[in-house]
Amino acid sequence: MHILRWLYPFAQGLGLGIIAMLLHECGHLIVAVALGLRVKNIGMKWNKGLYTVRQQGTPLQNLVVAAAGPLTNLLLLTTGAGIPLFGLANFCYALANMLPIEGSDGYRIALCWQQLRSGQVKERRT
Secondary structure (H helix, E strand, C coil): CHHHHHHHHHHHHHHHHHHHHHHHHHHHHHHHHHCCCCEEEEEEECCCEEEEEECCCCHHHHHHHHHHHHHHHHHHHHHCCCCHHHHHHHHHHHHHHHCCCCCCHHHHHHHHHHHHHHHHHHHHHC
16 A cells, blocks of 8 residues: 555656646647648657657747747646646756757757857858
8 A cells, every 4th residue: 555655646747747748749749830841750759758750941940849849848837836746747848858968859949049040140241
């Protein structure tokens, strides 16, 4: 019976984390479709979690799509006051995805930002 006291919060946190991950990916999908980018594949891998493969857009479109996932989690954090554990799951997921680690949204945002800045510099020189 003692194991159930430990297992229930773990299962609850895991379930809320999966919901936060699913909503995060929905944020990417909704913004990609709204920007007119074709979604090619949606899947799940053990080492990647949920992922989407979509048509490559402009650096600005890619930046907005990459930022949409963490922003969705932050929006859920601010509106989910009734379920503190769900807010914590969204906060952790947004924070982890904003780290500039290769493959993360933070890394994609940094790359897109760099592309935008270098494009602006080239335009000024011409």
